[in-house]
Amino acid sequence: MTLEKKQPTPTAKPTADDEIDLIALAKTLWDGRRKIMFYLLAGAILGLVFALASPKEYTANTTMIPQTGSSVASKLGGLSSLASLAGVNMSNVGDKESLPPTIYPQIIQSIPFQVELMNTPFKCPDVDQPVSLYDYYIDYKKAGVLENVKKYTLGLPGLLLGVLKGEQEEGALLDSTLASSLISLTEDQDKVVKILNEQISLEINDKEGYISLSSRFNDALLAAQVTRKTQSMLQDYISRYKLDKANEQLKFIEARYAEKKAEFELIQNELAIFRDRNKYITTATASTQLEQLQTQYNLAYTIYSDWAKQLEQAQVQVKENTPFLTIIEPVRVPLEKSKPNRPLILIIWIFLGGIIGTGTVFGQELYNSVKERWSE
Structure with missing residues (x-):
């Protein structure tokens, strides 16, 4: 009886190979x-x-809570149901809601907003007198080392293309009539707009219900000034929008008020004439006509009086100056650099x-x- 020779397990050799590979790896690194x-x-x-x-950068922040106003339809209360009985459709009145906070970033990045901001004078570093951001970036601020490296490496094709193409004259593509109705930026203005869009940001926290406005500049005081000015301009833009909406609502209510006033006066005259002609009502027909006129009169008076109240509320809403952004954390000059x-x-x-x-x-x-x- 012969015993079969036991085959060696093939586990030792890979382990040795692994050790040899690690040693070779270490030797390669050492060499x-x-x-x-x-x-x-x-x-x-x-x-x-x-x-x-x-370059150093300082970030100035502010935190605000947007105040959303109630719609006109909610203020009207039960007037909608009464007006529907008279054939008046008031569904359009409730559409005039306040400006949603999700639109705020688009307002800040809009061209009219940026142009107004860049033309506002600020106390800028290394400049004796207050200058606008446009003048600061075009005439005073020099590009840093990294910006020059980027300009003459990655931006070299664009520079060569600009030299070959040549600068276009302002307004060459627009006639005088069209230019008055369209926004046209110069090359320098477009450059400053891009800079401001990168350095000013607005974030919305839907969960907590607040918005955060911040700006980054190479000077702490300039960052605080721009943040506060942007906050004030955003407040003005929202107020202007609300005021335009309130004026539209006022015009709508004034028109409806005039209509209902005329209808009420007409029914009032008809009722007065009928009573003058029928001082002594002896028939059921006359009594029924009187009841119908009285019902129409009461309904017209109710709607007319409600529109009068709503007109007074709309006039107050146009004149009131309520801030629509409640400031939780005011702007302060940052002490430490962010970058x-x-x-x-x-x-x-x-x-x-x-x-x-x-x-x-x-x-x-x-x-x-x-x-x-x-x-x-």
């Missing part, structure tokens, strides 16, 4: 340590340059340098291995 250190040092130098060259985070920039560049150095070492090792096999 290329000088190159890795070079890239680490290069990454540290570049990170230090970018960290020091990055740049120089330690983080330095760490990221050192990390990138280590990755590039390690990749270069293993790439060179792979290239040498493929070259030797190709030679064989």
Whole structure:
């Protein structure tokens, strides 16, 4: 009886291969340590340059709660049902709601808003007298190192295209009649609008019911000034919208009030004439006619009096000056800069340098291995 020879388990060799691979990996890194250190040092130098060259930014914030007004239909109360009996459709009155907060970011980014903001004078850094943001960015503020690098590297094709194309004269594409009804920005104005859109932001917190307005600038005082001015302008734009809506509602109510007043006076005269002609009512027909006229009179008087009350409310609503944004956190001058985070920039560049150095070492090792096999 012969015993079968037991086959060895094939688990030891892969483990040894793994150990050999790890050792070879460590040896490759050790042999290329000088190159890795070079890239680490290069990454540290570049990170230090970018960290020091990055401009400072200060962020000023304010928190507000929008106040939504009630619609006219809710103020009318039971007038809608009474008016429907008289054939008046008041469904359009309830559509005049207050401006929803979701529209606020579009208001801030609109061209008329941005143009008004850029033409407002502020106390800007390195400028003796208050100047507008347009003049500050076009005439006073110099581009930083990173902005110049970006301009003459990534933006070089655009510069060359602009030189070849040439500058177009203002208003060349618009005649005098059309230009008066359309918004036309110059190249410098468009540049400032893009800058403001990037530096001013408004966030809406639907869950908590508040909005947060912030602006980022290279000067703490300028950031606070722009944030407060933007807040004031947003309040004015909302109030202007509400005032326009209130005027529309007032015109609508005045028209309906005049109609119902004329109808009431007509029925009132008919009732008075009927009573003068029928001082002594002896027949059932006359009594029924009197009841019908009296019912029409009462209904017309009720609707007329309700429209008179609503007219008075609409007139008060037009004249009232109620703020539609309640300020929870006022604007204050920031003490600490929000950007740049120089330690983080330095760490990221050192990390990138280590990755590039390690990749270069293993790439060179792979290239040498493929070259030797190709030679064989």
